[in-house]
Amino acid sequence: MKKLISISVVFAVAAFAPTGCDVFPPTDTTDQFEVVRKAFDDYLSNGPSAAILAADVFEAMSDDAAPFILSVRAPEHFAIGHVPDAVNTPWRLVADLDMLDDLPDGERIVVYCYTGHTGAVATACLNAMGHEAVNMKYGMTAWTRDAEVRVAEPFSEETGNDFPTVTTVAPTETFTLPELDVTDSTDPAEIVRMAVKTYLDAGTSPIISAADLFDLLNDGDDSNDPFVISVRGPDDYAKGHIEGAINIPWKTIAKVENLEMIPPDADIVVYCYTGHTGGLATTVLNALGYNTRNMKFGMVAWTRDADIRVASAFRDDVDAHDYPVEP
Numbered sequence: 202m203k204k205l206i207s208i209s210v211v212f213a214v215a216a217f218a219p220t221g222c223d224v225f226p227p228t229d230t231t232d233q234f235e236v237v238r239k240a241f242d243d244y245l246s247n248g249p250s251a252a253i254l255a256a257d258v259f260e261a262m263s264d265d266a267a268p269f270i271l272s273v274r275a276p277e278h279f280a281i282g283h284v285p286d287a288v289n290t291p292w293r294l295v296a297d298l299d300m301l302d303d304l305p306d307g308e309r310i311v312v313y314c315y316t317g318h319t320g321a322v323a324t325a326c327l328n329a330m331g332h333e334a335v336n337m338k339y340g341m342t343a344w345t346r347d348a349e350v351r352v353a354e355p356f357s358e359e360t361g362n363d364f365p366t367v368t369t370v371a372p373t374e375t376f377t378l379p380e381l382d383v384t385d386s387t388d389p390a391e392i393v394r395m396a397v398k399t400y401l402d403a404g405t406s407p408i409i410s411a412a413d414l415f416d417l418l419n420d421g422d423d424s425n426d427p428f429v430i431s432v433r434g435p436d437d438y439a440k441g442h443i444e445g446a447i448n449i450p451w452k453t454i455a456k457v458e459n460l461e462m463i464p465p466d467a468d469i470v471v472y473c474y475t476g477h478t479g480g481l482a483t484t485v486l487n488a489l490g491y492n493t494r495n496m497k498f499g500m501v502a503w504t505r506d507a508d509i510r511v512a513s514a515f516r517d518d519v520d521a522h523d524y525p526v527e528p
Contacts, residue, residue, distance in 0.1 A: 234381035234489060236389050237329070237396040241485045242455035244328040249452075252321075252338035252477045258284075258311050259344075259524050268311045269304075271334075273323045274341070274352070282350035282526035284313065284341075292319040295326050296398035304332060313337035313344070315353035318495060321480025322407050326397045329488065331390065336477060339515055346521050356475070356498045356515040363505045364415050366441035373447050378457070379465035379490045393488075400487040407483055409494040411502040414470055418445070428467040432482045433474060433500070433511070441509035443472065451478040454485050465491060472496035472503070474512035 261268050262285070272283050273292035283289065290300045292314060304310065310327060312334050314320035320336040327334040337343065342355035384395040417425055431442045432451035442448070449459045451473060463469065469491055473479035476499045483495040496502065501514035513519075 231387065233383060233392050233396065234378060236392045237381060237489055238455050238457070238460070240329045240389070240393045241325070241488065244325070245452045245455055245481075245485070249328065250335055251451075251481075252317065253311060253335045254338055255343035255522055255524065258337055259522070262286075269308045270311045270313070271304075271323070273312055273314050273319055278315075278352045280528065281352070282345070282347065282528060284344060285525060285527045287313075287527075292323040293401045293404075295323045296330065296394050296401055298394075301330070301394075308333075310334040311337055314340045315351070316340045316342050316355055316498075317475070317477050318408055318480050318497060321477050321495075322401075322484045325481045325484035326401070326488070329393055329397060329485075336480075338477060339475075339520055342515070343520050344522060344524050345526055346517065346523055347526070350526055355517065355521070356501060358505070358514065361502055361505060361514070362411050362415070364411065364503050365444070366504055366506070366509055367444045368439060368441055369444075371445050371447045373462045374464075375461050376464050378460055381490050396488045396490075400484075405487075405492070405494075407480065407487070407495055408476075408497045409470055410497050414443075414496055415503075418443075425468075427470040427494075428464055430463070430469065430471045430482070431473075432471055432479055437474075437511045440511065441504070441506065443503065446472075449482075451482040454482040455489075460489070463491065467492070469493040470496055473499045474510070475499045475501055475515065 270284050270287040272279050272287040272289045275291055276289060279289040294300050310332055312320045312324045317336060317338055317340045320340050324334045324336040342351050345351060383399045384392055386392060417427060429443050429446040431438050431446045431448045432454060434450055435448060438448040447462060453459055471479045471483045471493055476497055479495040479499055483493045486493040501510050504510060
C-alpha cells in the first residue's frame with residue numbers, strides 16, 4: 202500500500218479539494234449541467250495548485266512516505282519507461298469504473314503524462330469525481346532527458362512563434378447555458394462520472410497548436426474562427442492577448458456568470474501560460490458539453506515576448522532532470 206505524500210512537500214506545492222461523501226451531497230436536482238458545473242467549481246474554488254514540479258515529486262519519493270503516482274500515458278510508452286512504482290491508466294480511461302475502483306481511498310494522486318497537457322485533463326476529471334489529484338508539470342519531459350522514454354518532445358524555442366498580440370479588451374455577450382443529458386441516473390456522483398466519461402470516450406483531441414490556431418484566425422474565412430478564451434490572470438491578459446480573446450481566469454471557468462459568456466455551439470480554444478491550466482479549463486468545458494481545445498504550450502508558443510509570456514518557457518537545462526525510470 203503506497204503512503205501519502207509527505208506533508209512537508211505536498212502542502213508546500215499544492216492545495217487540494219476535500220474528498221469523501223461531502224463531495225456529492227444528496228440532491229433532488231435533475232439539472233445535470235448544474236450538478237457537473239458545481240463539482241468542477243467546488244474543485245477550482247478550493248484553490249488547487251496548477252501543477253507540482255517533478256523535483257518535488259522526486260523529493261517526496263525519497264522520503265519515508267511516497268505518493269501514489271498515476272501515469273496516464275499509453276501502455277506501450279509506459280512499458281518503455283515510467284516513474285518508479287507508477288500505475289498506468291491511459292488518460293481516456295480515468296472515468297472507467299474498474300480504474301476508479303483501483304485508486305486508493307483518501308490518498309493524494311500525482312498524475313503525469315508526456316508534456317503536461319493530457320495529465321491536466323486526467324487531473325481535472327479525477328478532482329471532479331472526488332479524488333485529490335495534481336498534475337506533474339511538463340510531464341515525463343521534466344522527469345527524464347531520455348528522448349526514447351519521453352516519446353513526445355517538450356517545447357522548444359526553435360519551433361516557437363512570434364504571432365501578434367493586442368491589448369484591447371474583447372467585447373462579451375451573454376448566452377444560454379447548454380443542457381446536459383449523459384445518464385438516466387439521478388445520483389450526483391454518477392452524473393459527474395458519466396459527463397467526464399462521455400467527453401473522454403468521444404475521442405476528440407484536447408489540444409491545438411498555436412500555428413493551427415493562427416491559421417484558422419487568419420485564413421480570411423470568419424466562419425471557421427474559434428471562440429478564444431484566455432484563462433490567464435486579468436493583469437497578464439492586459440499585457441497582451443490573442444486578438445478577440447475574452448478573459449476568464451481558469452479557477453473561475455465553472456462560475457455561471459462566466460459560462461454565460463461562452464457560446465454553447467461554437468468551437469472554442471482555451472489558452473494559458475504553458476498549457477497546464479489551459480488543460481484544466483478545457484476539461485471543465487468539455488465535460489459540460491462544450492467543444493473545446495487547449496492551445497498546446499500556451500502563450501509561450503504564441504509569442505517570444507517575455508513580458509507578454511509572463512511565465513518562463515520549458516528549458517531542458519532548467520526544467521528537466523535525469524531521475525530513474527522503471528521499464
